[in-house]
Amino acid sequence: MMRLPWVIETKTERSTSAPLIAPFAAVAITVCAGVIILSILGVSPGKALFFLYFAPFSSGFNISEVFLKMGPLLLIAQGLAIGFRAKVWNIGAEGQLLLGAIGGSLLPIFFNDSQNPLMLPAMALVGGCFGMGWAAIAAWLRARYNANEILVTLMLNSIALQLLFYLVSGPLRDPLGFNFPQSALFPDVGMLPILFSGFRVNISIFFAIGVSLLAWLFVERSMTGYKLEVGGTAPDAARYAGFSEARAIWLSLLIGGTAAGLAGVFEVAGPLGQLQRVVSPGYGFAAIIVAFLGGLRAIGILFAAFFMAVIFVGGDIAQTSAGVPFSVNIVLQGILLVTYLAARVFVDYRVRFGTRRRIPAGAG
Amino acid sequence: MDTLTFLLSGTLLAATPLLIAALGELVVEKAGVLNLSIEGMMALGAAVGFIVVSNTESYWLAIFIGGLVASALSVVFAAVVLLTLGNQVATGIAVGILGLGLSALIGQPYESMTVAPMARLPIPLLSELPIVGRGLFDHVAVVYLAPLLAVAVWFMLMKTKLGLIVRAVGESPESAHAIGYNVNAIRFAAILFGGFMAGVAGAFISVASTTLWANGLIAGRGWIVVALVVFATWRSGRIVIGAYLFGAATIGELLVQSFGLAIPSQLLTSVPFIATIIAIVLLSMDGRSIRLNAPVSLGRVYHVTQ
Numbered sequence: 001m002m003r004l005p006w007v008i009e010t011k012t013e014r015s016t017s018a019p020l021i022a023p024f025a026a027v028a029i030t031v032c033a034g035v036i037i038l039s040i041l042g043v044s045p046g047k048a049l050f051f052l053y054f055a056p057f058s059s060g061f062n063i064s065e066v067f068l069k070m071g072p073l074l075l076i077a078q079g080l081a082i083g084f085r086a087k088v089w090n091i092g093a094e095g096q097l098l099l100g101a102i103g104g105s106l107l108p109i110f111f112n113d114s115q116n117p118l119m120l121p122a123m124a125l126v127g128g129c130f131g132m133g134w135a136a137i138a139a140w141l142r143a144r145y146n147a148n149e150i151l152v153t154l155m156l157n158s159i160a161l162q163l164l165f166y167l168v169s170g171p172l173r174d175p176l177g178f179n180f181p182q183s184a185l186f187p188d189v190g191m192l193p194i195l196f197s198g199f200r201v202n203i204s205i206f207f208a209i210g211v212s213l214l215a216w217l218f219v220e221r222s223m224t225g226y227k228l229e230v231g232g233t234a235p236d237a238a239r240y241a242g243f244s245e246a247r248a249i250w251l252s253l254l255i256g257g258t259a260a261g262l263a264g265v266f267e268v269a270g271p272l273g274q275l276q277r278v279v280s281p282g283y284g285f286a287a288i289i290v291a292f293l294g295g296l297r298a299i300g301i302l303f304a305a306f307f308m309a310v311i312f313v314g315g316d317i318a319q320t321s322a323g324v325p326f327s328v329n330i331v332l333q334g335i336l337l338v339t340y341l342a343a344r345v346f347v348d349y350r351v352r353f354g355t356r357r358r359i360p361a362g363a364g
Numbered sequence: 365m366d367t368l369t370f371l372l373s374g375t376l377l378a379a380t381p382l383l384i385a386a387l388g389e390l391v392v393e394k395a396g397v398l399n400l401s402i403e404g405m406m407a408l409g410a411a412v413g414f415i416v417v418s419n420t421e422s423y424w425l426a427i428f429i430g431g432l433v434a435s436a437l438s439v440v441f442a443a444v445v446l447l448t449l450g451n452q453v454a455t456g457i458a459v460g461i462l463g464l465g466l467s468a469l470i471g472q473p474y475e476s477m478t479v480a481p482m483a484r485l486p487i488p489l490l491s492e493l494p495i496v497g498r499g500l501f502d503h504v505a506v507v508y509l510a511p512l513l514a515v516a517v518w519f520m521l522m523k524t525k526l527g528l529i530v531r532a533v534g535e536s537p538e539s540a541h542a543i544g545y546n547v548n549a550i551r552f553a554a555i556l557f558g559g560f561m562a563g564v565a566g567a568f569i570s571v572a573s574t575t576l577w578a579n580g581l582i583a584g585r586g587w588i589v590v591a592l593v594v595f596a597t598w599r600s601g602r603i604v605i606g607a608y609l610f611g612a613a614t615i616g617e618l619l620v621q622s623f624g625l626a627i628p629s630q631l632l633t634s635v636p637f638i639a640t641i642i643a644i645v646l647l648s649m650d651g652r653s654i655r656l657n658a659p660v661s662l663g664r665v666y667h668v669t670q
Binding site for chain 2 (some may be wrong): 150
């Protein structure tokens with residue numbers, strides 16, 4: 001029989017420092033992996049390290065880019081984490097983001113000459129509702145018909161992408177745009193104010209940080225947040241206490257969908273300035289990684305979103321400076337989550353190496 | 365080529381990779397493990413297969429190596445969920461992202477390139493049949509092998525001792541362990557098999573179906589595979605039926621082209637995804653069919669302390 005050189009035991013007590021091991025180990029391994037991969041692609045290790053992890057801080061423009069990309073990652077991940085803690089697996093943030101971008105684009109496209117200062121809040125409202133509505137489909141099918149939300153949200157991602165392609169090549173296409181699959185440029189009132197002239201970072205980063213604070217309050221301090229968590233960790237206890245599962249499903253998906261929808265609005269009203277075929281470089285999937293890397297906790301997610309944004313910007317810089325494919329980003333994201341999940345074993349269990357002592361079976 | 369031949373042959377080509385990958389995932393889930401990384405493993409198999417054909421022009425080698433490399437990626441998944449007791453949903457997504465990234469990375473020099481199609485193997489006499497002959501019996505060999513593979517997987521799972529052990533591990537890992545089976549070793553083997561099949565399916569798509577490599581080639585097929593196993597309620601026979609139905613759904617685009625209808629192509633591309641949602645809902649409405657058929661320990665972390 002296969003024997004392993006270590007023994008995994010159930011933990012009886014939780015320590016406060018152990019949870020930090022997993023994200024730091026994952027980040028350290030990912031940093032090394034990035035250097036190795038770029039070296040294989042013919043970039044010297046020193047340059048690889050610089051492009052991926054130092055260049056994002058090397059200039060005002062690059063720092064601005066880090067915070068620009070951190071915004072949507074943070075916003076979406078905070079929304080997803082609330083659902084994940086309740087064991088509601090919303091894998092559809094990417095689709096919900098696209099719906100948010102579509103919804104948020106309607107007003108600036110149809111009222112293209114508007115100078116109404118309420119344009120931006122209205123766009124956020126419509127886009128947030130679109131994201132929420134898209135997630136509501138999955139919530140309804142799960143709560144009413146018990147349809148697996150993982151599969152439904154994934155399918156809705158693919159459908160949302162096709163819907164976007166259809167709209168930008170048809171109904172929402174700029175009639176003066178030489179048939180390019182993109183909408184008209186938004187009016188100034190439909191654009192997020194930027195923070196420093198010449199840089200792209202805009203006020204949405206503050207919004208995302210504000211949402212993080214709300215998420216912290218909701219998860220750590222509110223009764224509803226507590227009920228959701230109990231429902232996820234001890235469903236039988238939650239049912240006994242009268243916490244409704246359907247309510248947890250609805251709440252989780254609606255919160256996640258709204259956050260992703262808003263992130264979509266902020267993309268089109270921020271760096272893009274119009275609706276196009278490519279709205280997100282995979283923020284919806286990367287945010288799943290951010291949520292886990294942050295330990296599904298509001299504060300942890302803040303740091304995780306920052307690191308993920310560095311990977312995005314570092315990957316972009318490596319792409320333009322060293323001709324490395326963008327997909328290096330995706331590989332690093334995968335490595336980050338895989339190593340984090342593997343390292344969680346040190347958090348959730350006690351691992352003892354080199355021992356063959358038999359201990360009583362039945363635990364776990 | 366007449367329309368019917370076109371549609372039949374399109375259906376078989378689209379259904380074959382779904383069937384192959386779903387049979388692999390069936391074995392994995394029967395052993396109690398939910399592997400959501402199929403999309404990434406198919407993508408990796410597709411990229412590797414395409415690269416092998418471009419360099420060696422050997423299609424069988426390409427399909428085999430595509431399977432092997434995807435299987436190697438599934439070792440990562442197996443290690444995290446079995447050795448470090450990682451959450452299966454999250455780990456599946458993580459390894460899936462890794463596979464998609466790796467496929468895009470290694471496939472980048474081959475982006476938008478094409479290869480000559482794999483040689484077809486028309487079945488004597490049958491392919492001469494009127495009306496359906498060309499559509500059903502003039503294909504690459506893999507298309508005929510896929511349903512035979514389904515029979516083999518059914519036989520292995522339901523009629524052999526090995527299958528009984530796999531099912532026991534999926535239904536009650538504690539009992540299987542108690543009577544002396546190594547639950548992790550069996551699950552490891554099942555995951556490797558599932559990875560191999562996903563890689564083969566992906567390689568089939570790039571070297572025999574599209575004969576082209578482009579990033580994003582798999583385009584959600586891996587997720588349809590996962591859904592297919594669920595709404596086939598973990599039965600090989602229904603997976604076969606489901607795969608061919610979905611194969612038919614994915615060729616809506618060809619159908620409309622051949623009749624010249626003005627339906628947006630994006631709607632047609634969405635049809636399989638919409639159909640998947642409807643199928644899951646219809647199946648889930650009657651909760652019993654899932655509860656009765658799902659492997660009991662599916663997705664649960666199994667922790668043995670000796």
